[in-house]
Amino acid sequence: MSMTVAIKEKLGIVPLVEGNKSYKQVTEDILKPTESFPTKVWWTAFALALTVTLVDIGIIGYLMYEGLYILGINNPVGWGFFIVNFVFWIGIGHAGTLISAVLHLFRQEWRTGINRAAEAMTIFAVMVAASELIVHVGRPWLGFWLFPYPNERGPLWVNFRSPLIWDTFAVSTYFSISLIFWYIGLIPDIATVRDRTTNKFKYAIYDAMSFGWVGSNKAWSHLEMVSMILAALSTPLVLSVHTIVSFDFAASLLPGWHTTILPPYFVAGAIFSGFAMVVTLMVIAREMFNLKEYVTMKHLENMNKVIMVTGLMVGYAYSTEFFIAWYSGNEYEGFTFVNRAFGPYWWAYWIMISCNVLSPQVFWFQKLRTSIPVMFIVSIFVNIGMWFERFVIVMTLHRDFIPGSWALYVPTIFDYAMLIGSFGIFFTLFLLFCRILPVIAAAEVKSIMPTKGGHH
Amino acid sequence: MYLPRKEQFHFFEETSSGVFGLFDEPEQILEAARQTRDKKNYTGFDCLTPFPVHGLDEAMGLPRSGIPWITFAMGLVGSSFGFGYQYLTHAVDWPLNFSGKAYNAWPAFIPVTFEMTIFMAGVSSALALFFFSRVPVVGRKILHRDITSHKFALWIPSSAPGYKEADTVNFIKSLGATDVTVVKG
DSSP, rough: OOOOHHHHTTOOOOOSSOOOHHHHHHHHHHHHHHHOOOOOOHHHHHHHHHHHHHHHHHHHHHHHHGGGGGGGOOOOOOOOOHHHHHHHHHHHHHHHHHIIIIIIHOGGGGGGGGGHHHHHHHHHHHHHHHHHHHHHHHOGGGHHHHHHHHOSSSSSSOOSSSSSHHHHHHHHHHHHHHHHHHHHHHHHHHHHHHHHHOHHHHHHHHHHHHHTTOBBHHHHHHHHHHHHHHHHHHHHHHHHHHHHHHHHTTSSOOOOTSOHHHHHHHHHHHHHHHHHHEEEHHHHHHTTTTTTTTTOHHHHHHHHHHHHHHHHHHHHHHHHHHHHHHHEEEEHHHHHHHHHHSSSSSOOOOOOHHIIIGGGGGGGSHHHTOOOHHHHHHHHHHHHHHHHHHHHHGGGGOOSOOOOOOOOOOOOOOHHHHHHHHHHHHHHHHHHHHHHHHHHHHHHHHSSSSOOTOOO | OOOOOOGGOOOOOOOEEEEEEESSSSHHHHHHHHHHHHSSSOTTTTOOOOSOTHHHHHHHOOOOOOOEEEEEEHHHHHHHHHHHHHHHHIIIIIISSTOOTOOOOOOHHHHHHHHHHHHHHHHHHHHHHHHHHHHOOOOOOOOTTTTTTEEEEEETTTTTTTTTTTHHHHHHHHHHEEEEEEEEO
């Protein structure tokens, strides 16, 4: 925090913002996308994402009208793509919180370049995840039944002893706290956009969005404190959310699900997939919006290191699971895992292993972890692998205790549409965010820049 | 014992009437804040900056924010509410037997209790921040457009006991401000 420039130079610590910028230049660089007409690339990407979203909304409407039977779910596979997508997206969200909260508490200054985009990713990913949940209940207009409001049916209360209700509370708390954390950081930057515009209409909109922030230090001192508090609250929160998601599985009595390893394994997997998604997004965003001096190779390299470490953790969890299944001597547990690796869904299992465990190993070499094409490809692989991890877990259902009821899950076109549609919603929101709001936390970047006096 | 003090809940006061000067570097505003604080008769002065300047709280004589007290209290409210709600619905209002589980199955109530603690603590901290920052306000008059980008402003309100327009303008100029403006409400 208080290392002087001279000491940093001696230690070979590279500056987090390259190019020796002034505060004014930082403002101009970061706010540029919000102040210029979108490029062709942006319009193309946006049009594509929006089309997918609109088609998806249409399909959701049809799904409501027709009912969930048009999906591939059956008995015994009662959970399909919706749950896979839900766990996948909520996991993606966790990296944003990790970057903004945990790295905030550890005073990792390099997070300032990427935290805004990562938090935005969290919010949008949780929104997509929640939409999967709401649609999969079948009658979403009764979705409010999930909340324990006093009603005229007794009142009949929700069952608080069920992990599915814990999930409702965990996801809604996670969404609210992440949204507040993100927006509190955004307020000063929105005020900057407001103060730089000459357009009256734009001024009015950004004035309302900035809540009338003027940058008084009396407000800053509270804002700094609240950021710290929210970081401290989000850290256990993010762990609790994926733990509770894993309880949806672990608190059941199925072999392969009913294990104590699931909570830490899910949390590690969530961080792993989330960081991969941040790398994917930041590689594209820094290219598109010319932000290479703010999202430097150092940022990307650090993230790749996190990907490698969490990838190893996930790999360790896979092998522990397998070992314990054998070591427990429980034949149902043993069968489940052999069936995962060599049963009808063997290909999903081995996609998972090769994408999640093998592909991040390239990051042992500095040359490869600082290569944009390599990290981009690996991050895509990890995203695919982590989706398949959840698929493998959910597909445990296809062979239950009675061989007579065994059945395969064959996704229909509507399952695939929901999967593709979830990406459409996510990218529509993310692209809008990139145009409307500063992608990099300008105020925070300025606060870590070296000053003339040598401290900050 | 460490107890909350009134000064910890300092809040933004509208910059409607007074004088402000602009500085270019964070060091300058730090020094300016220190000298203004030492003057003693410019109470209620404020510094407006594009980012939180490290050390400015001490320079201005602002104590540590008191919001953690609110967080703590509301966290307790959240956890008692969360647990109490589950206990009252499941053990008192309508006890239902689900596979022989206890009515007051307190370990099963912990996740929701925890989430309610975090929710209440987080939301009320944010509301407290909004209250002390006096936001949201639509159409607030801003002093200078560069303050949220790259300039640092020292503001002395006309309500300060030592305020005399000409003297105050000279004082701010003597601190090295590039641009001194009088604002009349």
